[in-house]
Amino acid sequence: MTTSSPRRSGPRRSLSEDQVLDAAVTLLDRGGASAASVRGIAQEVGVAPNAVYTYFPDKSAVVKALVERTFGEIDLGFLAGRRQKWQDRIERLAVALREQLTLHPGVVPLMIGGPMDGPNALALNEKVLEILADAGLDDDEAARACYLFIVYVFGSIALEVADLDEHGPPAPEADRISARTRVFEQTPAEHFPRTAAASSVMAAYVSTDQFRWGVRRLIAGLTATADAD
Amino acid sequence: MTTSSPRRSGPRRSLSEDQVLDAAVTLLDRGGASAASVRGIAQEVGVAPNAVYTYFPDKSAVVKALVERTFGEIDLGFLAGRRQKWQDRIERLAVALREQLTLHPGVVPLMIGGPMDGPNALALNEKVLEILADAGLDDDEAARACYLFIVYVFGSIALEVADLDEHGPPAPEADRISARTRVFEQTPAEHFPRTAAASSVMAAYVSTDQFRWGVRRLIAGLTATADAD
DNA sequence: ACCTGAACACCGTTCAAGT
DNA sequence: ACCTGAACACCGTTCAAGT
Numbered sequence: 001m002t003t004s005s006p007r008r009s010g011p012r013r014s015l016s017e018d019q020v021l022d023a024a025v026t027l028l029d030r031g032g033a034s035a036a037s038v039r040g041i042a043q044e045v046g047v048a049p050n051a052v053y054t055y056f057p058d059k060s061a062v063v064k065a066l067v068e069r070t071f072g073e074i075d076l077g078f079l080a081g082r083r084q085k086w087q088d089r090i091e092r093l094a095v096a097l098r099e100q101l102t103l104h105p106g107v108v109p110l111m112i113g114g115p116m117d118g119p120n121a122l123a124l125n126e127k128v129l130e131i132l133a134d135a136g137l138d139d140d141e142a143a144r145a146c147y148l149f150i151v152y153v154f155g156s157i158a159l160e161v162a163d164l165d166e167h168g169p170p171a172p173e174a175d176r177i178s179a180r181t182r183v184f185e186q187t188p189a190e191h192f193p194r195t196a197a198a199s200s201v202m203a204a205y206v207s208t209d210q211f212r213w214g215v216r217r218l219i220a221g222l223t224a225t226a227d228a229d
Numbered sequence: 230m231t232t233s234s235p236r237r238s239g240p241r242r243s244l245s246e247d248q249v250l251d252a253a254v255t256l257l258d259r260g261g262a263s264a265a266s267v268r269g270i271a272q273e274v275g276v277a278p279n280a281v282y283t284y285f286p287d288k289s290a291v292v293k294a295l296v297e298r299t300f301g302e303i304d305l306g307f308l309a310g311r312r313q314k315w316q317d318r319i320e321r322l323a324v325a326l327r328e329q330l331t332l333h334p335g336v337v338p339l340m341i342g343g344p345m346d347g348p349n350a351l352a353l354n355e356k357v358l359e360i361l362a363d364a365g366l367d368d369d370e371a372a373r374a375c376y377l378f379i380v381y382v383f384g385s386i387a388l389e390v391a392d393l394d395e396h397g398p399p400a401p402e403a404d405r406i407s408a409r410t411r412v413f414e415q416t417p418a419e420h421f422p423r424t425a426a427a428s429s430v431m432a433a434y435v436s437t438d439q440f441r442w443g444v445r446r447l448i449a450g451l452t453a454t455a456d457a458d
Numbered sequence: 459a460c461c462t463g464a465a466c467a468c469c470g471t472t473c474a475a476g477t
Numbered sequence: 478a479c480c481t482g483a484a485c486a487c488c489g490t491t492c493a494a495g496t
Contacts (some may be wrong), residue, residue, distance in 0.1 A: 155384020201372035219451025
């Protein structure tokens with residue numbers, strides 16, 4: 001994934017850009033989105049805080065590079081099979097994207113916090129547009145649908161991450177569901193009867209099944225006869 | 230909106246909880262999501278930094294209260310008319326929600342950053358479930374659809390806010406579209422042909438029209454015959 | 459009960475100096 | 478070219494003291 005940097009002279013650099021990003025991910029996984037401080041990264045890799053500025057101009061550049069690298073780690077190759085139904089290709093892409101992002105929940109707020117306009121982010125965009133073009137949508141509708149898709153994937157993951165809050169390492173899905181169930185069981189039924197009644201379903205929001213259901217509904221909405229335009 | 234606090238004795242308190250929250254909003258509007266520091270708030274209302282801790286136990290409590298107040302400022306009363314089509318009620322609720330959130334873009338990341346489990350947030354949830362029940366969806370499907378709706382509204386606004394980044398005060402829609410157009414025109418067409426071709430539509434992602442289109446597609450997906458479950 | 463000054467442990471970033 | 482120590486202007490929070 002590394003954008004190979006030209007070797008320079010002088011005292012051998014003890015670090016690589018990727019090592020800095022690795023340290024950031026480690027801190028992010030350990031302590032959530034706010035844990036990736038420049039000073040923390042420096043300590044993690046064993047240098048003085050300001051040494052980080054030899055590799056990146058400032059903190060936002062570190063974040064940007066990390067986001068781009070994470071986008072690059074999503075394997076888009078397995079979608080090559082054009083023989084599959086486009087609905088399945090979209091669904092599999094969505095699930096793959098969610099899986100990758102869930103691996104490092106702390107990175108998610110950083111991805112959503114910025115413009116998502118790097119090369120790897122655009123490559124993902126391009127892939128989605130390609131699938132939607134194969135589906136027979138015209139350029140205009142494909143662009144809109146692409147955005148709808150991106151919003152759903154990142155929106156649902158962002159809400160998931162927000163719910164597990166600043167708890168430490170990522171918990172398995174079953175644990176997160178039961179934790180949410182406990183919260184919803186406290187919903188006062190006299191004031192919010194519908195929310196209380198729906199609590200078991202709401203607790204499952206963080207499940208892969210629920211996510212898949214949403215993707216299918218989105219697809220259904222795209223293929224439905226366009227009567228409202 | 231204020232949760233009326235019981236009057237206490239001692240030296241008259243020079244501030245109210247709402248004044249603290251107002252100051253936070255002012256800073257948020259001026260400098261984006263990271264600008265609402267405790268020290269900044271204190272300066273804004275003219276007290277020492279630690280005086281804020283008389284009104285709120287810590288910063289997260291300030292954020293929580295601000296988020297809750299913002300949820301409360303969304304007028305849900307105008308949806309009372311049960312005679313309207315449920316599709317229109319959902320759409321109007323979505324647009325109202327977006328309008329309210331767009332007023333103070335800096336608050337949006339704070340809303341998404343936490344669990345959205347306060348009374349006013351639950352009241353919104355309840356309203357959506359009510360409309361979906363009127364639409365004839367059963368409890369289970371209404372709960373799932375409600376989540377889909379919430380994800381779309383907050384996801385799309387979060388991505389909007391991320392794009393206008395840390396520019397100062399909220400710009401009018403037309404300005405933001407043309408700013409985005411300028412960015413997308415630089416997309417290298419040789420590497421991302423589809424993205425470049427779709428750039429004019431992508432620039433309009435921040436428009437109300439695009440947002441409405443998405444809501445309609447979501448509704449279409451919900452009413453489409455459920456063949457994929 | 460409310461507010462203050464002073465302090466603590468953080469943060470991102472810069473600068474002059476060393477190799 | 479790379480790294481360091483020291484410093485600057487921030488940050489959230491606590492504590493003892495004043496009214």
